[in-house]
Amino acid sequence: MTEAEIxxxxxxxxxxxxxxxxxxxxxxxxxxxxxxxxxxxxxxVEKLAQRNASIAATLKQIESNFDTVPREDIxxxxxxxxxxQQRLFTMRGQLEKLESDQETLQRYAEFIQSTLNLLExxxxxxxxxxxxxxxxxxxxxxxxxxxxxRKISRQIHDGPAQSLSNFIxxxxxxxxxxxxxQDKAREELNNLKASATSTFSKIRDYxxxxxxxxxxxxxxVPTIRRYCEAFQEKTGLELNVVVTGTERRLEAHREVLIxxxxxxxxxxxxxxxxxxQVKIMVDLDDTQVRATVEDxxxxxxxxxxxxxxxxxxxxxxxxxxxxxxxxxxxxESKLGEGTRVTFSVPTxxx
Numbered sequence: 001m002t003e004a005e006i007x008x009x010x011x012x013x014x015x016x017x018x019x020x021x022x023x024x025x026x027x028x029x030x031x032x033x034x035x036x037x038x039x040x041x042x043x044x045v046e047k048l049a050q051r052n053a054s055i056a057a058t059l060k061q062i063e064s065n066f067d068t069v070p071r072e073d074i075x076x077x078x079x080x081x082x083x084x085q086q087r088l089f090t091m092r093g094q095l096e097k098l099e100s101d102q103e104t105l106q107r108y109a110e111f112i113q114s115t116l117n118l119l120e121x122x123x124x125x126x127x128x129x130x131x132x133x134x135x136x137x138x139x140x141x142x143x144x145x146x147x148x149x150r151k152i153s154r155q156i157h158d159g160p161a162q163s164l165s166n167f168i169x170x171x172x173x174x175x176x177x178x179x180x181x182q183d184k185a186r187e188e189l190n191n192l193k194a195s196a197t198s199t200f201s202k203i204r205d206y207x208x209x210x211x212x213x214x215x216x217x218x219x220x221v222p223t224i225r226r227y228c229e230a231f232q233e234k235t236g237l238e239l240n241v242v243v244t245g246t247e248r249r250l251e252a253h254r255e256v257l258i259x260x261x262x263x264x265x266x267x268x269x270x271x272x273x274x275x276x277q278v279k280i281m282v283d284l285d286d287t288q289v290r291a292t293v294e295d296x297x298x299x300x301x302x303x304x305x306x307x308x309x310x311x312x313x314x315x316x317x318x319x320x321x322x323x324x325x326x327x328x329x330x331x332e333s334k335l336g337e338g339t340r341v342t343f344s345v346p347t348x349x350x
Contacts, residue, residue: 031105041098042095062074079175164199173188205234212226219249220258225243237277242279243283244281261322261343269293269295273298274298275295275338277295278293279293290342291344292340293340295339297339315331322343322345329342
């Protein structure tokens with residue numbers, strides 16, 4: 001009997017469990033392979049770090065004997081330092097990517113294992129809508145992770161990665177002027193410093209977008225206010241934040257959900273609405289947090305946008321996440337009359 005015929009004879013529950021076991025085995029295999037690559041990359045990073053340290057020591061010796069060291073030796077040492085730093089930066093980026101993949105696979109394996117532990121030995125009647133529910137949740141998790149990775153990859157490629165390439169070019173230009181025109185070399189170094197300052201500011205923005213630390217320290221309301229201030233500075237949009245009710249801390253996952261929803265809605269306004277003004281209203285009562293994001297943009301026809309096959313990724317994911325915790329998500333919009341999005345999240349408090 002073929003594997004397909006065996007699968008046909010299995011019940012939906014048994015087929016799902018068998019598929020999950022195969023998936024778990026494959027994930028563990030991939031994680032083991034990535035683990036080997038991580039070890040190799042760690043070794044390369046250590047070697048490159050030692051090389052950087054050695055070159056740095058040489059540079060210190062040159063600086064202490066700057067007037068006696070031949071210009072050609074100085075140039076060669078600085079070029080070697082740039083090459084070593086670039087290689088080290090690249091390898092560290094590769095290592096971080098591998099470690100991130102390894103961690104993601106580990107979490108995925110743990111999720112599959114916990115699902116198997118929960119379902120094995122149970123009768124089909126104890127699980128409701130297993131065939132439609134569980135795979136969909138898994139797919140949503142994977143899709144959301146991959147979308148975030150693609151977004152971060154694009155941001156890093158278009159921002160810091162391009163800037164780092166410019167750093168190398170500017171440093172090379174400064175070195176070429178080193179012997180012939182020191183004033184020009186100083187000007188290029190000042191340009192390099194300005195570029196580094198700008199890139200550092202962008203990286204701080206990326207970090208805040210990924211996970212604002214003040215969300216853990218101060219809570220949802222101060223974080224939304226600070227995010228809106230920064231968003232207004234970067235986009236030129238006029239943002240007005242109004243908070244009512246009792247400001248307080250909520251469970252961490254609820255605060256994250258509220259912040260991510262506001263963040264996604266403001267990004268949609270920036271990218272699509274062509275608005276000049278946005279009003280954010282947050283009301284915290286005893287049982288729920290209710291938030292509204294309203295803009296004066298071009299608006300749109302709500303019905304086709306909210307269809308599953310055409311809804312934007314951000315709207316669909318936000319709506320699904322809110323509904324999974326018992327929240328609500330509503331959009332009111334007309335062409336030429338702006339958009340009003342209202343959502344709610346239960347506080348989980350008694």
